[in-house]
Amino acid sequence: MIIRNVIKRNSYYDSVNLMLLSSKLSPIPGVDKAAVMMGTDMNKSLMEESGLLMEEGRQATANDMIIAVSARDEEAIARVFEEVDNFIKNKDEKTGSLQEEAAHNLESALSMLPGANLAVISVPGQYAKYEAQKALRNGCHVFLFSDNVGLEEEIELKDFAIEKGLLMMGPDCGTAIINNRAIGFANVVPPGDIGLIAAAGTGLQEVTCLLSQNGFGISQALGTGGRDLKEPVNGRMMLQGFRALAADDNTKVIVLISKPPAQEIAEKVISEAEKVDKPVVICFLGQKIQTECSGVFIVDTLEEAAKKAMALEEKEGVQTGNALDTADIESIARTEIEKMSPEQKYLRGNFSGGTLCYEALLVCQEELGGIYSNSPLDPSLKLPDSSKSISHTCVDLGEDEFTRGRPHPMIEPALRKERILQEANDPETAVLLLDVVLGYGCHHDPAGVLSPSIIEAKEAAAAKGRYLSVVVSVCGTQLDPQNREDQIEKLEKAGAIVMASNAQAARLAALIAKKSREGRCCYEQN
Structure with a gap:
């Protein structure tokens, strides 16, 4: 393999754009691995670990963009650099007509938009505190996408925001909807009377999408950053956001979402x-x-949060997206189990959304007991090797161990193919449980990428005399760029069962997996 690094000096692009670009490079014929990152110490360490960093890359600074590629020939490498050049050219063309008006710092931006009161910040972590403080001093709420911000810095920023009567969403805040505008990884939903605050990005997406699918809208959806409800941050921004929604005349119902915080918080x-x-x-x-x-x-679950919020809104039609009752789900499970061979007995979950994985663990353990994971409910069930499933397993493929030097699976779903086929080839796998997340920032056609993998997985199982059940949930709306109905149609054509919510999909998958002796006897008695 040929390894090549090219440095673009003083060329800053945010991590989401670079992950989207990186996702386009690996599928190029002849390319083994490729990554485009800013030259921070952490990013260079990731490239070093993946065998992509050369001496030229080691000399890059945090303000420089590193293009790193491993390929079998010069032709493939040339195609990678051509793709990167096209990306940069397209970016420049999109902003070219506005160059004379482009703001290069906060001060010039505020002079151009004197009424602006929200700053979206995505800079390397070491600069994030400075930029966020500057925005807060100027009376702007802050959505801080940047990660690698110290805990003490986070507390300092949030205390300063509270003192100023402002919101400090983040650091590492990925999702918000402010005044009906999606920010970060968010979905297109209608305006309404339900306000939300979340320390869990895909949790916020799931609930807002379930509301939207049933004709309910939101007033505001605020993110806090994942550490907000942990000690010593102590829920500073969830409480600040809560006070804002409590005082908001357009908000009638408030929903708070998080993985379990400390009891005191x-x-x-x-x-x-x-x-x-x-x-x-x-x-x-x-x-x-x-x-x-x-x-x-x-x-207990995101699905229940949406249902309860809809009921409190006092509108008719509070069923969560074509929700099925227990008898309907058991009927589907029975039909799936009848097609399987005796050795098939395990559930294998493959998730791109961390909060969706967590909810699935909660739902599945009610039927199956303990579930192994790389982010388990019980520390004793942590996978020794996250690349290998044990018994019933749900894996969050968005965790750092899977995304170092690679795009997040919400951005590049093709990265899930290897794990899907791995589980399909295990003779004890009964059912695959998958999530598909839509919205801004996500892949433009995740179902189009995953469907061939689902077909291949089912065919691989069939070739060995087995039937593989695949259960999927789609977190999104009809108004999203990907269009939820179109995504569902592709998945169903591939042979997947698409359920209306993540919790409902987990419930069905758990029932299918419950085909041990106890499960079979139960169905036989019925």
Whole structure:
């Protein structure tokens, strides 16, 4: 293999654009691996680990863009650099007509948009605090996409924002919808009366999409960053966002979403919720918390959060997206199990959304007991090797161990193909459980990429006398660039069963996997 590095000096592009670009390079014929990253120490370390970093790349600074490729011949390498050049040219052309008006710093941006009160910041982590502070000083709420920001810096920024009466969403905040505008990885949803605050990006996407699918809209959807409800950040921004929604005349129902916070932080949030005169739905996924307040509703899953919010909105049609009752789901499971061979008994989940994986673990353990994972509910069920499933397994392929030097699977779903085929070739696999996430920032046609892999997986199982069940949920809306109905149609043509929500898909997959002796006897008795 030939390895080549090219450095573009003082050429900054945010990580999402570079991940999208990187996702276009690896499929080029003859390319083994390719990555385009800014030259931060962490990114250079990732390239070093993947065998892509050369001496030229080691000399790059955080302001430089590194193009690294491993390919079998010079022709493939030339095609990679041509693709990168086209990307840069297209970016320049899109902004070319605005060059004279382009803002190169916050001050010039505010002089051009004097009424602006929100700054979206995506810069290398070491500069994030400075830029965020500057925005806050100028009276702007902040959506901070940047990661690699220190914990003390996060606390300092959030305290400063609270002092100024502003929102400090992040760091590492990936999703928000402000005044009906999607920011980061978010979906196109209608305006409405339900306001949300989340420390979980795909959790926020799932609930807003379930609301949208049933004709309900949102007032605001605020992200906090994933560490907000952990110590020592102590829910600073969830509480600040909650106070903002409580005072917002356009918000009638408030929904709070997170993976389980520390008990003390959960109690603090509930205490604040009990003080307002608006109904509050709290989904701290699976955490067992209680309240005596009649206006605060504790739910276990994202699906339940959406259902409860819709019911509180006092509109008709509160069923969650063609929701099936238990009998319907059991009927589908029975039909799938009848096609399988006796040795097939395990569920294998393959997720791009971390919060969706977590919700699936909660739902599946009700039927199957403990589920192995790289991010398990019980630390004793952590996979020794995340690349290999054990018994019932759900894997979050968006975790750092899978994305170092590679695009996130929401951006490049083709990265999931290898794991799908691996599970299909295991004679004990009964059912594959997958999520598909749509919206801005995500791949333009994830179902189009995954469908051939699903077909290949089912054919591989059939060739060995087995039937492989594939259950999928699609987190998105009809208004998203990818169009949810079009995505569902492609998946169903590939032989997948598409359920209306992630929780519903997990429920069905768990029932299918429950085809051990206990499960078979249960069905035989029925």
